[in-house]
Amino acid sequence: MSSTLIKITDLVKSFPIGKGKFTALNQINLEFSKGEFTGFVGPSGSGKTTLLNIIGSLDIPTKGTATVLGKSVSNLSKKEAADLRNNHLGFIFQTYNLLPVYTVYENVELPLLLQNISASERKKAILQSLEWLGLTDKIKSRPAQLSGGECQRVSIARAMVKEPEIVLADEPTANLDAKNSHHILQTMEKLNSELKTTFIFATHDEKVIQYLKRKISLEDGKVVADEQITK
Ligand SMILES: Nc1ncnc2c1ncn2[C@@H]1O[C@H](COP(=O)(O)OP(=O)(O)OP(=O)(O)O)[C@@H](O)[C@H]1O
Numbered sequence: 434m435s436s437t438l439i440k441i442t443d444l445v446k447s448f449p450i451g452k453g454k455f456t457a458l459n460q461i462n463l464e465f466s467k468g469e470f471t472g473f474v475g476p477s478g479s480g481k482t483t484l485l486n487i488i489g490s491l492d493i494p495t496k497g498t499a500t501v502l503g504k505s506v507s508n509l510s511k512k513e514a515a516d517l518r519n520n521h522l523g524f525i526f527q528t529y530n531l532l533p534v535y536t537v538y539e540n541v542e543l544p545l546l547l548q549n550i551s552a553s554e555r556k557k558a559i560l561q562s563l564e565w566l567g568l569t570d571k572i573k574s575r576p577a578q579l580s581g582g583e584c585q586r587v588s589i590a591r592a593m594v595k596e597p598e599i600v601l602a603d604e605p606t607a608n609l610d611a612k613n614s615h616h617i618l619q620t621m622e623k624l625n626s627e628l629k630t631t632f633i634f635a636t637h638d639e640k641v642i643q644y645l646k647r648k649i650s651l652e653d654g655k656v657v658a659d660e661q662i663t664k
């Protein structure tokens with residue numbers, strides 16, 4: 434079996450603006466294999482989030498195809514897209530998106546409630562995931578009682594709890610100081626090497642960029658460089 438997880442072919446994404454349109458992604462061709470630790474880098478407005486959203490089946494291409502785990506995102510029904518996201522993808526957002534009334538434990542449990550998993554299995558997965566992220570002593574806290582770095586770690590635990598094949602992270606360090614950023618990146622590096630989880634970032638943070646094993650540079654919706662980084 435091929436290890437290609439994602440294949441993007443001649444992808445164009447344009448948005449209607451008034452009577453015209455704005456081309457946010459222009460003729461993108463990329464492939465991603467299992468276990469990559471990669472990211473889209475480039476200036477604000479270059480198309481990083483747009484591309485990540487298409488890979489995450491939150492949006493579809495205007496032209497061309499994006500095939501994720503063997504399925505073209507353009508052809509998925511709403512339910513199929515939701516199944517792809519719930520069962521195979523993990524999302525980490527800049528703003529965490531934690532639910533304030535829920536505890537750390539309950540926030541991490543949410544993606545598992547969408548799946549058919551027993552309470553005891555859920556508990557095992559949640560405790561494992563919180564341990565990975567060093568949050569065992571915060572299980573009963575609510576987001577308002579946590580620091581920004583801790584909230585971001587909860588959001589990573591929530592993305593990792595299902596052990597997804599692919600984690601998509603949009604500016605995951607935007608609200609963190611240098612120490613927390615490095616801690617989080619080292620944790621993701623560890624999950625990448627131990628679980629072979631594929632990570633794809635969208636970022637302009639130099640701290641994130643220095644961890645990438647492959648750096649894909651976007652400018653005005655085009656890939657202008659695609660480099661393997663040897664450390
Ligand atoms: N729904 C939309 N309608 C119209 N234009 C859009 C829409 N979404 C994105 N764009 C435009 O597409 C371009 C790319 O946006 P995108 O959010 O992908 O950039 P980005 O590289 O993630 O930037 P940043 O670093 O600021 O997050 C921008 O010029 C943006 O204004």
Ligand SMILES: [Mg+2]
Nearest residue numbers: 481482483635
């Ligand atoms: Mg963005």
